Amino acid sequence: MAGVRQFDEREALSRALDxxxxxxxxxxxxxxxxxxTGVQRGSLYNAYGGKEEIFLRAFxxxxxxxxxxxxxxxxxxxxxxxxxxxxxxxxxxxxxxxxAHGCLSTRTAIEAATESPRAESAxxxxxxxxxxLVYTKLSTLDDGVEPPVDLHAAARLVVSTTRGLAVMERxxxxxxxxxxxxxxxxxxxxxx
Amino acid sequence: MAGVRQFDEREALSRALDxxxxxxxxxxxxxxxxxxTGVQRGSLYNAYGGKEEIFLRAFxxxxxxxxxxxxxxxxxxxxxxxxxxxxxxxxxxxxxxxxAHGCLSTRTAIEAATESPRAESAxxxxxxxxxxLVYTKLSTLDDGVEPPVDLHAAARLVVSTTRGLAVMERxxxxxxxxxxxxxxxxxxxxxx
DNA sequence: GCTATCTTTGACAGCAATGTCAAACATGAC
DNA sequence: GTCATGTTTGACATTGCTGTCAAAGATAGC
Numbered sequence: 001m002a003g004v005r006q007f008d009e010r011e012a013l014s015r016a017l018d019x020x021x022x023x024x025x026x027x028x029x030x031x032x033x034x035x036x037t038g039v040q041r042g043s044l045y046n047a048y049g050g051k052e053e054i055f056l057r058a059f060x061x062x063x064x065x066x067x068x069x070x071x072x073x074x075x076x077x078x079x080x081x082x083x084x085x086x087x088x089x090x091x092x093x094x095x096x097x098x099x100a101h102g103c104l105s106t107r108t109a110i111e112a113a114t115e116s117p118r119a120e121s122a123x124x125x126x127x128x129x130x131x132x133l134v135y136t137k138l139s140t141l142d143d144g145v146e147p148p149v150d151l152h153a154a155a156r157l158v159v160s161t162t163r164g165l166a167v168m169e170r171x172x173x174x175x176x177x178x179x180x181x182x183x184x185x186x187x188x189x190x191x192x
Numbered sequence: 193m194a195g196v197r198q199f200d201e202r203e204a205l206s207r208a209l210d211x212x213x214x215x216x217x218x219x220x221x222x223x224x225x226x227x228x229t230g231v232q233r234g235s236l237y238n239a240y241g242g243k244e245e246i247f248l249r250a251f252x253x254x255x256x257x258x259x260x261x262x263x264x265x266x267x268x269x270x271x272x273x274x275x276x277x278x279x280x281x282x283x284x285x286x287x288x289x290x291x292a293h294g295c296l297s298t299r300t301a302i303e304a305a306t307e308s309p310r311a312e313s314a315x316x317x318x319x320x321x322x323x324x325l326v327y328t329k330l331s332t333l334d335d336g337v338e339p340p341v342d343l344h345a346a347a348r349l350v351v352s353t354t355r356g357l358a359v360m361e362r363x364x365x366x367x368x369x370x371x372x373x374x375x376x377x378x379x380x381x382x383x384x
Numbered sequence: 385g386c387t388a389t390c391t392t393t394g395a396c397a398g399c400a401a402t403g404t405c406a407a408a409c410a411t412g413a414c
Numbered sequence: 415g416t417c418a419t420g421t422t423t424g425a426c427a428t429t430g431c432t433g434t435c436a437a438a439g440a441t442a443g444c
Contacts, residue, residue: 003420110302124363153376164356171316184345188380195390
């Protein structure tokens with residue numbers, strides 16, 4: 001097999017993810033990706049076809065990392081503690097960077113959904129997996145605290161709330177305010 | 193005063209709002225606005241300066257309309273009924289159109305926040321007013337049902353949840369699913 | 385009617401991005 | 415070392431949009 005790729009794909013996709021995280025799907029151009037990865041535009045076209053494909057690959061890594069982090073955060077002895085830790089993880093994730101870069105999946109849901117069905121599906125898949133993850137963790141924790149609603153519904157509401165927080169963050173709600181909103185939800189679901 | 197504007201400003205801004213609602217802030221070009229309003233690009237530049245200014249004016253009308261609708265929807269005899277009606281109004285609002293156009297303020301928060309501080313402030317102002325509206329209505333309703341959290345916090349969580357629903361809608365959650373998420377929240381806050 | 389004033393119109397130059405391609409290049413297989 | 419194969423590179427044509435402007439047009443006040 002001669003004629004071999006000259007750049008490190010893992011490295012390049014990781015850098016590409018940084019660019020997308022920073023600028024969002026729509027605002028990043030192939031030139032941005034070329035600059036960010038150190039790979040020429042033509043090479044990127046040759047290797048991946050275009051922006052959407054690069055995004056989907058980079059987003060795959062994002063998904064894996066986010067779910068792993070969320071899972072770790074949920075590892076707490078009570079439902080309340082697990083959810084507070086989970087929300088704290090979310091808030092820290094999307095207020096990282098200066099200026100804060102926001103939540104990539106939420107930005108993608110809004111920006112890319114209409115113009116890229118594949119990106120839409122990728123985000124939807126992430127949310128579905130996240131809901132399953134939250135539900136599984138909650139149903140595992142037997143701390144005697146029962147919510148006033150079905151646990152599946154509670155998990156979905158939790159996921160939905162992460163999206164709400166991501167939007168609020170974009171209009172200058174502070175991290176502490178976001179955590180407070182989350183705590184309000186957790187208290188409503190599982191008490192104090 | 194000679195040299196007078198040839199087009200109906202109210203009509204034009206209303207049409208412009210339709211365009212923004214349909215395509216979102218970022219994706220609408222001045223040409224889109226010219227086509228949508230029937231006013232030439234040059235005239236729009238002359239009258240308003242550019243896209244941001246047109247958006248802000250159109251968004252003002254959106255804000256007024258949305259708050260009026262929300263207020264009407266909240267006019268129910270119990271907290272639970274008021275909130276369910278409110279969320280139903282939200283869901284109907286942003287699943288309108290074919291294909292559904294989503295929630296303009298949420299799309300703007302994500303799309304425009306970084307590139308237009310004024311748009312960001314406009315969205316933030318809308319959310320603040322909405323929170324006040326919800327809080328006021330809830331605190332007025334004396335149906336004997338008390339939430340397990342502070343009412344101000346509850347109102348903010350409600351507003352945040354509308355944002356969450358708006359994001360979920362973008363990745364193909366159906367109207368009924370969105371209403372179900374909302375109901376889960378309402379039940380958590382005020383019981384069945 | 386005339387005029388001053390503002391608006392409308394179509395055209396223009398500029399910019400940023402896209403997607404493609406031929407030529408130059410690197411490398412594994414033999 | 416040669417070759418076949420896929421990659422890299424810089425250039426190119428194209429597109430869509432922006433912002434501006436001079437000339438033409440409309441209208442209120444006189």
